[in-house]
Amino acid sequence: xxxxxxxxxxxxxxxxxxxxxxxxxxxxxxxxxxxxxxxxxxxxxxxxxxxxxxxxxxxxxxxxxxxxxxxxxxxxxxxxxxxxxxxxxxxxxxxxxxxxxxxxxxxxxxxxxxxxxxxxxxxxxxxxxxxxxxxxxxxxxxxxxxxxxxxxxxxxxxxxxxxxxxxxxxxxxxxxxxxxxxxxxxxxxxxxxxxxxxxxxxxxxxxxxxxxxxxxx
Amino acid sequence: xxxxxxxxxxxxxxxxxxxxxxxxxxxxxxxxxxxxxxxxxxxxxxxxxxxxxxxxxxxxxxxxxxxxxxxxxxxxxxxxxxxxxxxxxxxxxxxxxxxxxxxxxxxxxxxxxxxxxxxxxxxxxxxxxxxxxxxxxxxxxxxxxxxxxxxxxxxxxxxxxxxxxxxxxxxxxxxxxxxxxxxxxxxxxxxxxxxxxxxxxxxxxxxxxxxxxxxxxx
Numbered sequence: 001x002x003x004x005x006x007x008x009x010x011x012x013x014x015x016x017x018x019x020x021x022x023x024x025x026x027x028x029x030x031x032x033x034x035x036x037x038x039x040x041x042x043x044x045x046x047x048x049x050x051x052x053x054x055x056x057x058x059x060x061x062x063x064x065x066x067x068x069x070x071x072x073x074x075x076x077x078x079x080x081x082x083x084x085x086x087x088x089x090x091x092x093x094x095x096x097x098x099x100x101x102x103x104x105x106x107x108x109x110x111x112x113x114x115x116x117x118x119x120x121x122x123x124x125x126x127x128x129x130x131x132x133x134x135x136x137x138x139x140x141x142x143x144x145x146x147x148x149x150x151x152x153x154x155x156x157x158x159x160x161x162x163x164x165x166x167x168x169x170x171x172x173x174x175x176x177x178x179x180x181x182x183x184x185x186x187x188x189x190x191x192x193x194x195x196x197x198x199x200x201x202x203x204x205x206x207x208x209x210x211x212x213x214x215x216x217x
Numbered sequence: 218x219x220x221x222x223x224x225x226x227x228x229x230x231x232x233x234x235x236x237x238x239x240x241x242x243x244x245x246x247x248x249x250x251x252x253x254x255x256x257x258x259x260x261x262x263x264x265x266x267x268x269x270x271x272x273x274x275x276x277x278x279x280x281x282x283x284x285x286x287x288x289x290x291x292x293x294x295x296x297x298x299x300x301x302x303x304x305x306x307x308x309x310x311x312x313x314x315x316x317x318x319x320x321x322x323x324x325x326x327x328x329x330x331x332x333x334x335x336x337x338x339x340x341x342x343x344x345x346x347x348x349x350x351x352x353x354x355x356x357x358x359x360x361x362x363x364x365x366x367x368x369x370x371x372x373x374x375x376x377x378x379x380x381x382x383x384x385x386x387x388x389x390x391x392x393x394x395x396x397x398x399x400x401x402x403x404x405x406x407x408x409x410x411x412x413x414x415x416x417x418x419x420x421x422x423x424x425x426x427x428x429x430x431x432x433x434x435x
Binding site for chain 1: 277278280281282283284285286287289290293294295296297298371375376377378379382389392402403406407409410413414417418
């Protein structure tokens with residue numbers, strides 16, 4: 001039997017860590033785009049559209065991410081499309097992220113005082129002009145801290161992709177643990193790597209939050 | 218493409234057992250996790266410096282690693298260090314640790330929002346430290362953060378779906394078992410997902426109802 005040193009374990013985990021990072025970026029960017037589109041629909045589309053987006057958000061926030069991953073994995077296959085773990089994980093995590101981001105951002109837009117809408121409307125600005133020049137510049141500032149904070153949830157969420165066979169950090173950890181019979185060491189390293197990835201993001205989000213509170217106070 | 222939900226619903230006994238486990242795990246995790254959260258929040262707010270550091274590390278460690286990794290560490294990792302656990306025990310420990318960390322942060326935020334004058338007033342009435350905390354500081358703090366607490370408990374309930382991966386027989390495990398028997402994967406997971414959604418809605422109602430009655434009064 002080949003003996004695995006701690007360095008072998010860590011090196012293999014680091015190789016898998018990049019897929020966690022890539023998947024997180026796909027989910028975050030894809031989720032951001034879909035989330036922005038949903039936010040636009042919610043603001044612009046009237047009350048029926050607002051309810052539909054609200055339902056979408058509730059659906060994703062009220063069900064386990066694991067089930068969403070399974071449904072994407074087996075659901076896309078129903079259309080006769082051959083799904084890889086890549087596709088299923090990307091789709092599920094993008095939709096999941098979009099639901100949370102659209103809700104976070106809606107709250108940010110809603111926190112802009114109504115007078116700003118009325119004042120800009122009375123200046124005969126169109127909806128897109130209002131958004132571009134008045135609402136978004138203010139809302140984006142408020143949104144940055146919670147958005148960065150949510151990135152941590154996305155990174156942690158990618159760990160569940162391991163269950164449908166996507167080889168990222170957690171899956172690599174399970175595989176290495178099975179090969180080396182050192183689950184204690186391996187899963188300690190896996191947890192440590194997630195911590196190294198997430199903790200700076202958490203700190204940054206907390207910092208941003210403190211700053212923005214300071215500005216408003 | 219045609220659906221056959223009957224093939225899934227015929228195994229309703231399995232689903233019911235799964236729901237029972239999910240509800241049971243969540244109930245235990247909620248009660249103990251909240252207790253851990255209250256204790257740690259107290260330690261972080263007014264404990265000695267070393268204890269504050271320990272609790273702070275615990276909270277940050279849990280909040281910055283995925284639940285599934287915590288679960289695997291407890292179930293697969295700890296036996297190598299001599300601690301053998303059943304899947305159910307491992308699930309409960311993982312859920313309690315997880316909820317405890319988030320509850321600590323949430324409750325601490327509530328405690329920090331308590332005006333200093335209230336504590337001074339309580340002390341001047343000759344209440345001791347424990348009485349001040351349990352009667353004056355904690356109830357309004359819980360009341361203030363209850364919505365956040367409810368959301369977090371629901372997140373933990375939904376997160377428990379992962380416990381099926383170490384063969385705890387909760388709802389997602391039941392769905393997996395059913396689909397492995399009848400190959401109706403999509404239907405089985407749709408049914409399980411809808412059941413989770415119903416559980417989440419019911420749990421939110423229950424907690425919003427129970428909070429004011431049992432934890433902080435109106």
